[in-house]
Amino acid sequence: MKLEDFCIRLNQLELSNAQHALAILWFHDRETTGISMKASSLARIIYTAGLGNPNPKQLEEAISKTKLALKSNTGFKLKPTERDTIKGWIITILEGVTADVDLEHGYLPEAIWKNTRGYIEKIAFQVNGCFQYGFFDGASVLLRRLVETLLIECYEHDKTQARIADADGNYFMLSGIISDAIDKSGLSLGRETKSVLRELKAIGNRSAHNRRYNAVRADLAKIRLGVRLVIDELIQLAELRR
Incomplete structure (x- = not known):
């Protein structure tokens, strides 16, 4: 294992x-x-x-x-x-045996992230597993990580990663990356993607940093379609599909 x-x-x-x-x-x-x-x-x-x-x-x-x-x-x-x-x-x-995760009809359908990169596929698999089995804080934090990874991939693909890094080359926190991405001169993102990015960051932050907060299914379900759009759009912008 x-x-x-x-x-x-x-x-x-x-x-x-x-x-x-x-x-x-x-x-x-x-x-x-x-x-x-x-x-x-x-x-x-x-x-x-x-x-x-x-x-x-x-x-x-x-x-x-x-x-x-x-x-x-x-x-x-x-x-x-x-x-x-x-x-x-x-x-x-x-x-126990490995959890049986529904990849076709999961929170992030396999068709969106399949044949991209191994590390992206593993995170997406875990998001689906956490959501399916009710580990909503885990799903929220992993979604936050997936979005952060894909945003960085977009900047690196465009060779504009200097916009989201400090003088030592360390990438900003997710809030700083999203602020730049949704700026007019940032990434070429759709209006809905920009809106969902803000909400995703907030949910992921609460699950990761607020010790009194526990995510519930409704928190993730209400942005489910938007999240799929965001992940799909970022994968396309970074040209990650093989």
């Missing part, structure tokens, strides 16, 4: 950020016994997978409080005696 697939399954469980981090550490420890990982690296994986957006320092403290891992300069390493404890949290997703 790949890490991405493991994280998709983790999303099915009610776990804290510290438990997510320890489960991810357990996954890597299974491949490389005794591996150490820093809290910042674990936080990044949690965010990228759409499991949450923990503060690295707070995550470090939370992991320490569990007393299930040893802390050193190289990061956290699982205590050998606690591997089974963590496995017990996730045993149901280890023994």
Whole structure:
């Protein structure tokens, strides 16, 4: 099982950020016994997978409080005696089969994103899986990530990525990228695409950063057609279809 697939399954469980981090550490420890990982690296994986957006320092403290891992300069390493404890949290997703995701009639139909790029197809697959199985915060965060990726692809295709990067070449946050994209001199986007982009960013931000907010089906359902239009238009602008 790949890490991405493991994280998709983790999303099915009610776990804290510290438990997510320890489960991810357990996954890597299974491949490389005794591996150490820093809290910042674990936080990044949690965010990228759409499991949450923990503060690295707070995550470090939370992991320490569990007393299930040893802390050193190289990061956290699982205590050998606690591997089974963590496995017990996730045993149901280890023994289950891969989720059957409806790709043809999903939130983002396969016809829109098929034969583009592997990393885009994987995110779109996860969006469909999260929406189908009721993980709406996960779907929201992954949609936000997909849109951000596609916008950057559009700028790189046009060789205008300097518009959305700082002096060191680091890309702006999504809000800055969208602000430029919908500007008259930005990307050549349709009126509806511009409107949906603003709403998508807001929903993704709330799911990722507002600890009291939980997305529900209606939040995503009401912009479903618009989202399909946005994804399709950005893929066309970046000429990503093979």
